[in-house]
């Protein structure tokens with residue numbers, strides 16, 4: 001058996017979730033007639049204090065739709081250089097919206113209000129693309145599960161207000177941040193125009209993301225989703241998994257965070273580890289000493305039944321999740337401590 005720690009997307013539905021999926025009442029969601037999807041959307045909109053929400057097959061599609069809703073071709077958005085929307089969505093920002101990205105050299109995937117302000121193109125200077133949107137990520141993926149300081153987000157909101165910019169949150173792992181920092185969804189709903197959240201990461205569903213926002217910005221969301229090919233039919237089965245996850249899989253994220261902390265501390269003590277980045281949620285990023293090559297290390301783990309990912313530039317990543325049990329954790333901790 002392999003213990004797969006490459007990502008929190010590798011989980012399989014639990015028995016309880018499968019039950020919820022089997023019992024779901026469904027309809028054709030393209031006609032907006034799927035009661036379970038409607039319930040999930042309403043529940044998330046309410047949770048974030050927004051007027052409306054829309055279910056998407058993937059987080060990438062939810063982000064891409066949001067960017068489309070906020071921008072016109074030729075415009076520019078501001079994001080960190082490690083942003084998922086820039087690095088891992090296949091160039092969709094330019095393909096889908098004809099928009100360019102102004103990349104900020106932030107810290108662990110996070111940017112500051114003054115960095116945003118410095119990177120807004122003057123609207124009168126018609127040689128440069130018009131800046132219209134800021135995209136933040138919380139927690140950050142490439143940044144190793146780091147969480148924003150909420151005060152900084154509020155400052156960024158003020159800058160957006162002053163310059164008439166939209167503010168979108170890629171909240172694929174927002175629930176990890178809410179649990180780790182003891183923040184609320186409402187707080188986030190108050191400062192962001194649109195928020196995408198993933199049900200398929202730490203929350204453990206087979207698929208699904210939801211884009212949340214007020215009517216005004218979301219007005220065209222159904223059309224954009226259709227254009228992107230994301231209109232699904234009896235998808236209430238997956239919305240049922242989402243509702244189940246909201247009920248049962250949020251508070252337990254703390255457990256994933258604890259395990260990640262423990263793995264980080266164990267790695268820090270090993271002679272073959274050069275550096276471990278601060279563990280804030282369920283992601284551990286670390287670097288090896290010159291004594292061992294990355295591929296050799298990964299192969300050794302693999303042959304012992306552990307799978308982790310290499311993110312390039314010497315970055316190794318472990319992600320804890322719902323299917324990483326206490327027994328697996330003890331087993332992996334022992335292995336790391338004995339590894340030569």
Ligand SMILES: *Cc1c(COP(=O)(O)O)cnc(C)c1O
Pocket residue numbers: 057058059060061063084085137139140141170172173198200201209
């Ligand atoms: C996983 C992830 C997404 C969405 O990915 P999909 O695989 O398209 O669901 C978006 N942003 C971040 C930061 C992510 O980690």
